[in-house]
Amino acid sequence: MPVRHVPVVIVGAGPAGLTVANILRAASVDCVVLEAESREFIERRPRAGFLEEWAVRALERRGLADRIVERASTHSEFEFRFEGGRHPFRYTELTGHHHYVYPQPLLVTDLVREYADVRGGDIRFGVRDVELHGIDGERPSVSYSDPETGERRLLRCEFVAGCDGARGVTRTAMPAARTAVARHDHGVGWLALLAEAPPSSDCVILGVHPRGFAGHMPRSPEVTRYYLQCPPGDDPGNWPDERVWPELHTRLAVDGAPPLTEGPLIEKRVLDMHDYVTEPMAYGRLYLAGESAHLVAPIAAKGMNLALHDALLLADALVAYHGKGDDSGLRGYSAACLRRVWHYQEFSQWLSELYHGPSSGNPFRAGTASARLRRVLGSPAAATSFAEMFLGKDTDH
Numbered sequence: 001m002p003v004r005h006v007p008v009v010i011v012g013a014g015p016a017g018l019t020v021a022n023i024l025r026a027a028s029v030d031c032v033v034l035e036a037e038s039r040e041f042i043e044r045r046p047r048a049g050f051l052e053e054w055a056v057r058a059l060e061r062r063g064l065a066d067r068i069v070e071r072a073s074t075h076s077e078f079e080f081r082f083e084g085g086r087h088p089f090r091y092t093e094l095t096g097h098h099h100y101v102y103p104q105p106l107l108v109t110d111l112v113r114e115y116a117d118v119r120g121g122d123i124r125f126g127v128r129d130v131e132l133h134g135i136d137g138e139r140p141s142v143s144y145s146d147p148e149t150g151e152r153r154l155l156r157c158e159f160v161a162g163c164d165g166a167r168g169v170t171r172t173a174m175p176a177a178r179t180a181v182a183r184h185d186h187g188v189g190w191l192a193l194l195a196e197a198p199p200s201s202d203c204v205i206l207g208v209h210p211r212g213f214a215g216h217m218p219r220s221p222e223v224t225r226y227y228l229q230c231p232p233g234d235d236p237g238n239w240p241d242e243r244v245w246p247e248l249h250t251r252l253a254v255d256g257a258p259p260l261t262e263g264p265l266i267e268k269r270v271l272d273m274h275d276y277v278t279e280p281m282a283y284g285r286l287y288l289a290g291e292s293a294h295l296v297a298p299i300a301a302k303g304m305n306l307a308l309h310d311a312l313l314l315a316d317a318l319v320a321y322h323g324k325g326d327d328s329g330l331r332g333y334s335a336a337c338l339r340r341v342w343h344y345q346e347f348s349q350w351l352s353e354l355y356h357g358p359s360s361g362n363p364f365r366a367g368t369a370s371a372r373l374r375r376v377l378g379s380p381a382a383a384t385s386f387a388e389m390f391l392g393k394d395t396d397h
């Protein structure tokens with residue numbers, strides 16, 4: 001089997017893996033990225049859209065945010081709609097910070113281009129059957145099948161960065177007896193929709209309705225993301241366009257608002273709202289980053305931001321180790337990531353109850369959810385605290 005030696009192997013070319021790769025490359029720490037899909041596929045996969053300002057600034061300091069700063073739109077408010085009323089929530093007034101709207105495929109495209117085309121980094125697309133070996137020893141290795149020849153290849157390394165997302169393989173290399181996985185199920189699904197239609201408002205609209213949550217999220221002048229709460233495990237086939245649009249109109253309807261702009265629905269997926277956290281996020285020479293370690297349901301738009309936070313910490317720790325022999329970042333990596341992970345999980349759970357309580361069929365949950373919403377809208381102290389959690393902060397760890 002052909003063998004190559006490289007200090008770091010990164011499995012997965014999502015936001016986490018590509019951020020680690022770029023930072024290592026800039027610091028002259030050699031690495032190889034292994035990605036199961038093609039470049040075209042990962043550059044088009046629609047998913048997240050909101051970047052927190054601290055994450056944009058952190059990428060900017062590493063020369064990775066030029067295009068975000070140039071092209072992303074910034075948001076400073078959203079609107080709650082409930083009980084037939086419109087309730088703007090101006091979070092920038094409360095915190096001084098913005099949300100950046102930058103679709104994940106654009107971020108991935110920028111990061112691949114910077115790593116592979118500008119910095120000359122090694123990335124292998126379409127690899128099959130990635131396996132990890134000897135992660136509890138000094139010289140781990142990663143094997144995979146070459147997509148063209150089918151031959152097995154071996155990369156010997158010092159560290160493996162497991163950045164292969166929720167369905168990856170690296171997490172399974174951690175011994176069950178040395179890791180704990182905490183899980184939470186919100187008991188609802190969201191029908192995630194992408195409409196080829198201009199946004200119907202400049203800002204995000206969050207509809208809290210007795211029929212279920214509905215969301216409107218501008219992505220670009222031509223494309224809008226919508227969400228509709230549905231039963232978990234529902235079949236997208238149950239949601240023809242003729243059912244989706246009336247339901248969106250009903251749940252987002254308020255007096256004085258212009259009607260939603262309809263368009264072809266180019267994506268329809270049901271996401272079951274659940275979360276998990278793997279602790280610790282490292283074992284031996286394997287370090288997990290992003291959704292390979294933790295999933296936070298997209299209720300509060302936190303997942304990509306958490307993936308970037310892990311990636312920044314992991315890359316800095318690997319650079320410090322290779323540059324100065326300083327292993328303190330690696331030793332503290334898991335604990336430092338998990339502080340923000342749990343902070344965001346708690347906020348997501350809190351927000352989930354606010355969104356889903358009113359349609360739960362349980363009058364007690366509906367009553368407390370309404371009280372929660374009124375407190376955020378009525379108390380400046382509660383509003384500021386909510387705004388800080390909604391936006392995330394540099395110091396959330």
Ligand SMILES: Cc1cc2nc3c(=O)[nH]c(=O)nc-3n(C[C@H](O)[C@H](O)[C@H](O)COP(=O)(O)OP(=O)(O)OC[C@H]3O[C@@H](n4cnc5c(N)ncnc54)[C@H](O)[C@@H]3O)c2cc1C
Pocket residue numbers: 011012013014015016017034035036037042046047048049050051104127130163164165166167168169192271289290291292298300301302303304305306307
């Ligand atoms: C509909 C939707 C909307 C969302 N909205 C938001 C939002 O607004 N804001 C937000 O912050 N987050 C959001 N998220 C979450 C966000 O998309 C994820 O948190 C983010 O993609 C995680 O990045 P990652 O790099 O950890 O993993 P991924 O992006 O999943 O990347 C993992 C990579 O590893 C590859 N891979 C998998 N298995 C293997 C293998 N065996 N070998 C090699 N490669 C492999 C995959 O192909 C993939 O390219 C949303 C998610 C969804 C589904």
